[in-house]
Amino acid sequence: MRRYVAIWFRHLKTDWMVRRQPELKGIPFVMAAPAHGRMMIKAANAAAQAKGIDVGMVVADCRAIFPSLQVFDDKPGLTEKLLNALAEWCLRYTPVVAVEQPDVLILEVSGCPHLWGGEQPYLKDIIAKLGGFGYDVRVAIADTIGTAWAVSHYGKVSPIVERCGQLEALLPLPPAALRLDATILERLKKLGLYQIQDFIKMPRKALRRRFGDAILTRLDQALGQEYEAISPVHPVEPCQERLPSLEPIRTATGIEIALRQLLEKLCQRLAKEEKGLRKCVFKCYRIDGIVKQIEIGTNRPSRNVTHLFKLFELKIATIEPALGIEVFTIEAPVVEDISAVQDALWNFTEGGNGTAIGELLDRIAGKLGMNSIHRYLPDEHYWPERSVKLATSLTEKPQTSWRTDLPRPIHLLPTPEIIEVTVPMPDYPPMLFRYKGEVHNVSKADGPERIEQEWWLQHGLYRDYYSIEDTQGARYWLFRAGSYEHGDPEWFIHGFFA
Amino acid sequence: MQAAKQDIIQQLQKDVLSMQRLKKISGQSLNTGLWEVEKAFPDQTFPLGAVHEFISHTKETAAATNGFMAGLISQLVKKGTTVWVSNKRTIFPPALHVFGIEPERVIFIDLWRQKDVLWAIEEALKCEAVSAVVGELSELSFTESRRLQLAVEQSRVTGFIHRYNPKSENITACISRWKIKPLASEANEIPGMGFPRWDVQLLKVRNGKPGTWQIEWSGGQFRHIARQVVTITEIQKRKAG
Numbered sequence: 001m002r003r004y005v006a007i008w009f010r011h012l013k014t015d016w017m018v019r020r021q022p023e024l025k026g027i028p029f030v031m032a033a034p035a036h037g038r039m040m041i042k043a044a045n046a047a048a049q050a051k052g053i054d055v056g057m058v059v060a061d062c063r064a065i066f067p068s069l070q071v072f073d074d075k076p077g078l079t080e081k082l083l084n085a086l087a088e089w090c091l092r093y094t095p096v097v098a099v100e101q102p103d104v105l106i107l108e109v110s111g112c113p114h115l116w117g118g119e120q121p122y123l124k125d126i127i128a129k130l131g132g133f134g135y136d137v138r139v140a141i142a143d144t145i146g147t148a149w150a151v152s153h154y155g156k157v158s159p160i161v162e163r164c165g166q167l168e169a170l171l172p173l174p175p176a177a178l179r180l181d182a183t184i185l186e187r188l189k190k191l192g193l194y195q196i197q198d199f200i201k202m203p204r205k206a207l208r209r210r211f212g213d214a215i216l217t218r219l220d221q222a223l224g225q226e227y228e229a230i231s232p233v234h235p236v237e238p239c240q241e242r243l244p245s246l247e248p249i250r251t252a253t254g255i256e257i258a259l260r261q262l263l264e265k266l267c268q269r270l271a272k273e274e275k276g277l278r279k280c281v282f283k284c285y286r287i288d289g290i291v292k293q294i295e296i297g298t299n300r301p302s303r304n305v306t307h308l309f310k311l312f313e314l315k316i317a318t319i320e321p322a323l324g325i326e327v328f329t330i331e332a333p334v335v336e337d338i339s340a341v342q343d344a345l346w347n348f349t350e351g352g353n354g355t356a357i358g359e360l361l362d363r364i365a366g367k368l369g370m371n372s373i374h375r376y377l378p379d380e381h382y383w384p385e386r387s388v389k390l391a392t393s394l395t396e397k398p399q400t401s402w403r404t405d406l407p408r409p410i411h412l413l414p415t416p417e418i419i420e421v422t423v424p425m426p427d428y429p430p431m432l433f434r435y436k437g438e439v440h441n442v443s444k445a446d447g448p449e450r451i452e453q454e455w456w457l458q459h460g461l462y463r464d465y466y467s468i469e470d471t472q473g474a475r476y477w478l479f480r481a482g483s484y485e486h487g488d489p490e491w492f493i494h495g496f497f498a
Numbered sequence: 499m500q501a502a503k504q505d506i507i508q509q510l511q512k513d514v515l516s517m518q519r520l521k522k523i524s525g526q527s528l529n530t531g532l533w534e535v536e537k538a539f540p541d542q543t544f545p546l547g548a549v550h551e552f553i554s555h556t557k558e559t560a561a562a563t564n565g566f567m568a569g570l571i572s573q574l575v576k577k578g579t580t581v582w583v584s585n586k587r588t589i590f591p592p593a594l595h596v597f598g599i600e601p602e603r604v605i606f607i608d609l610w611r612q613k614d615v616l617w618a619i620e621e622a623l624k625c626e627a628v629s630a631v632v633g634e635l636s637e638l639s640f641t642e643s644r645r646l647q648l649a650v651e652q653s654r655v656t657g658f659i660h661r662y663n664p665k666s667e668n669i670t671a672c673i674s675r676w677k678i679k680p681l682a683s684e685a686n687e688i689p690g691m692g693f694p695r696w697d698v699q700l701l702k703v704r705n706g707k708p709g710t711w712q713i714e715w716s717g718g719q720f721r722h723i724a725r726q727v728v729t730i731t732e733i734q735k736r737k738a739g
Contacts, residue, residue, distance in 0.1 A: 356627035357579055357627045359625075360581075361605070368609060368614050372607055372609050373606070374606040375602065375605050376606070378592065388590075397602070402600075402601060403592065404595050408596070411557070411590065412589075412593075444692075445690065446691050467691050469682065469691050473680045473683070475558075475561075476558075496557055496561035497691075497694065498596075498597070498680070
């Protein structure tokens with residue numbers, strides 16, 4: 001049989017503010033954020049609530065009620081951060097702690113309370129410890145998450161719900177204790193159903209018809225007839241290593257030695273966890289309190305000390321040791337799994353030298369920037385400029401095969417350049433053309449190959465491509481934009497054949 | 499006596515080559531259709547694991563040079579990754595397929611500064627996992643080319659340096675110097691353009707004999723063409739004159 005504890009932080013954010021600024025204790029204050037051009041209250045402390053100020057009101061209205069009200073800016077994402085931190089702290093009570101937005105922690109405590117000498121001392125300890133931090137909490141323990149939640153919020157008798165005593169505990173509570181939507185609560189209120197006992201005995205069919213499935217699910221969850229899953233928090237252990245030095249380090253050699261030692265430690269750990277790093281930060285804490293840091297990134301997850309060291313080596317010169325460095329740390333903020341499958345994907349070379357190439361590209365990207373490296377895959381477009389696309393990763397395989405049935409030049413000009421031509425007849429290849437002041441007499445020609453505009457991408461004239469060889473033997477790719485039907489079309493040179 | 503002398507000379511030649519770190523890569527039969535060209539090299543083998551230099555002056559010859567280089571890469575180094583470092587790249591990847599290179603196996607590194615290009619070429623040449631490195635740039639000093647040669651001696655990667663429009667054709671430490679010019683393709687019965695055909699000039703080669711050949715790329719390999727004494731245009735000129 002499972003037991004759950006629900007911890008409700010009644011004034012999570014304001015309690016946190018008081019913890020940071022103790023002088024605020026007992027003073028009515030709120031935290032507000034702009035919404036629809038007004039400042040809406042997101043959190044109010046107990047003193048403010050006593051004055052009738054509550055969440056969801058407008059600051060201007062509240063100032064009318066209580067002029068000396070203090071208003072602080074609400075920080076977005078603060079609740080999640082606080083709750084996650086508190087959840088990790090609560091791991092001392094049980095290994096399974098989950099966060100339930102906006103202000104509740106759910107602890108699965110099966111088999112834990114007896115270590116504290118029973119459920120009552122257990123709950124007392126939780127309240128006392130969290131209360132010591134300044135958090136105003138209400139707790140309840142029950143067989144189900146739903147009941148624990150309900151009793152922690154609305155329970156008036158005892159926070160401990162006996163085994164299988166969910167029904168009795170729930171009966172006198174208001175429907176809001178079931179974690180229902182505001183619309184359903186409103187409807188229940190209109191019908192005069194102020195307590196759970198008013199409707200719990202009603203036929204399920206009638207409840208479903210009037211209030212939907214949600215109410216039945218919540219009831220079942222609270223009574224333990226339906227299992228409710230929680231997603232417990234897993235504290236992440238940062239990939240970090242630290243190296244204090246006996247005497248301040250001032251030389252590049254010293255920094256290199258420290259870096260190598262740290263990298264070895266880090267890579268040993270990564271090897272144990274079967275991971276590789278994608279990003280790595282090396283920090284040097286100087287005597288004068290300034291932190292110098294260098295950062296590297298890799299194309300593929302790596303835990304190769306020599307390779308990572310080489311990447312860092314390019315940047316070591318930027319560290320200014322000044323009076324000396326006393327502590328070095330290395331941190332891998334982004335790590336990824338290295339799996340055997342991933343190595344197999346990169347089988348360009350028979351020997352599976354993908355890692356070596358990846359490391360080469362890391363060095364190039366580290367020094368000259370990632371956007372200097374390009375790899376191309378075929379794209380399904382006829383328009384020459386769009387017939388290739390950039391590969392997003394080094395392991396990406398072509399989805400379609402390369403087209404080889406049509407002539408394509410080995411050199412393609414980034415933008416077609418205008419030329420002057422002499423054409424014997426419309427739709428015939430030119431007799432001669434002038435490009436950059438030089439006249440080329442055409443001896444052989446292929447074409448035309450008509451390529452239409454891809455109208456869903458851009459509008460314009462179609463192109464009639466001709467492969468041309470001049471009397472010198474040089475080969476060109478020319479095209480005419482549009483036809484002779486509508487005036488004199490322009491001719492362009494677009495590439496050179498080998 | 500004569501035969502013994504010949505043997506000694508051959509042995510000495512081999513020793514010289516090995517001292518120059520131009521080891522023949524054993525067990526490699528290159529059916530490239532380049533046998534005429536290969537005769538020009540020491541040991542009758544196209545030297546891999548060395549840096550070759552190509553020079554072009556016009557856009558047309560640059561395209562022809564890149565085509566010839568692509569053909570060489572596909573014939574000589576077969577499978578593997580090619581790194582193509584350039585400062586002003588105009589290569590259109592799908593066309594490499596014609597010359598037997600799978601375009602997705604080419605990693606292009608596009609840079610602006612000459613210094614960066616050289617650094618990238620050197621790094622790529624040092625990486626043993628790469629099978630060929632192409633470097634496109636205009637200037638290459640002797641010292642710089644020496645660095646590349648040293649990198650290659652360690653890693654046995656083949657390097658191709660394509661110098662487009664250099665200020666001067668200075669001496670470099672590269673093993674060979676080539677110039678490729680496009681030639682009029684042969685019009686068979688079918689009208690239109692034929693297979694790409696080049697005038698291949700080997701201007702310099704260490705321990706070999708320079709020469710000129712006419713080579714065509716057809717059916718996925720090089721084909722040697724019997725030397726035409728005079729080109730068509732010259733005949734026409736003579737008639738006119």
